[in-house]
Amino acid sequence: MSKIVKAVLALRRGEPVALREIVVPDPGPGEATVRVLASGVCHTDLHYRDGVIGDAFPYLLGHEASGIVEQVGAGVDNVAPGDFVVLNWRAVCGRCRACRRGRAESCVDDYTASTPMTLTDGTPLQPALGIGAFAELTLVHAGQCTPVSPKADPAVVALLGCGVMSGLGAAMNTGGVATGDTVAVIGVGGVGCAAVAGAKLAGATTIIAVDLDERKLGHARALGATDVIDAVRTPDVVTAIRDLTDGLGADVVIDAAGTPETWKQAFYARALGGTFVLVARPDSSMRLEMPLLDTFLRNGTYRTSWYGDCLPSRDFDPLVGLHLQGRLPLDHFVTERIGLTDVEGAFTSMRAGDVLRSVVVFT
Ligand SMILES: [Zn+2]
Ligand SMILES: [Zn+2]
Secondary structure, X not given: OOXXXXXXXXXXXXXXXXXXXXXXXXXXOOEEEXXXXXXXXXXXXXXXXXXXXXXXXXXXXXXXXXXXXXXXXXXXXXXXXXXXXXXXXXXXXXXXXXXXXXXXXHOOOOEOOOOOOEEOOOOEOXXXXXXXXXXXXXXXXXXXXXXXXXXXOHHHHHXXXXXXXXHHHHHHHHOOOOOOOEEEEEOOOHHHHHHHHHHHHOOOOEEEEEEOOHHHHHHHHHOOOOEXXXXXXXXXXXXXXXXXXXXXXXXXXXXXXXXXXXXXXXXXXXXXEEEEEEOOOOOOOOOOOOOHHHHHHOOOEEEEOOXXXXXXHHHHHHHHHHHHOOOOOHXXXXXXXXXXXXXXXXXXXXXXXXXXOEEEEOO
């Protein structure tokens, strides 16, 4: 039987979000409903609100979440009612060429529920990244549910569903950071700070954080940065990174800011033959102009990182385990716990750079 629950919606471009009742139907084949316990406020939610991602309003916001599976549809065998899960926005198909070749992180399909959630008047909702977790109950594809240890704090592990996983994975999966590596991370908001934590977990011995905001550099230090560069006081970031790496440049440089300027800094701050990872999404107006010859002479690897090249079924629970062991301070990313009515305020804090993450908790 369908249920009526409270949810946060973006009804029109650029307008403050609104709390509304929505209808969550029973899950169809391959689908599950999840009682949401916690849901982080991500920049992508703000982009939906502002109409940057699309114009298919109304959007049901929220997409980095944890919860308890309530009901499953026909044919679901990866989760059962009562399972504690982190939701993921790139459920892999298991059948495409990439999946068949063991490269499921590059799966070309993303599975989301096809049964629509609606407003009480029947208007279908577009769930953010196919999830829609600023709601007491949500409907997703069962593949979007990744079981993890129920010992973990729901507000903390929810963040693995998006930004924190993107940063950890940029260092550990895409960047392949290894023991003894030198690593630089340019831009240490939520994703960049997670890249710092990932570099530490992977054994990097020098981890350099670069940002314009001193507060963010403080977070990066707390998460494992051995050195910080305040890019306001030290505009020549490339030389500063070279100075901290015996003049060589860093083995792995991660651009978590995604502008032409930081892209070039990351490119030139990299050691000869080193790895450059772009994890931030540039906007469509940005252009890059640089000597093509330099890309030849610098050798090495350039990779972009989508969702940290993660495979939720492979990565989420081990990372939760490392957190429970005290080796991954995921709790540091939770700046504040808020209610469903506080999402608009959390966007304001986010724009001001006051928080790593605000997390909506459901009681
Ligand atoms: Zn696939
Ligand atoms: Zn996100």
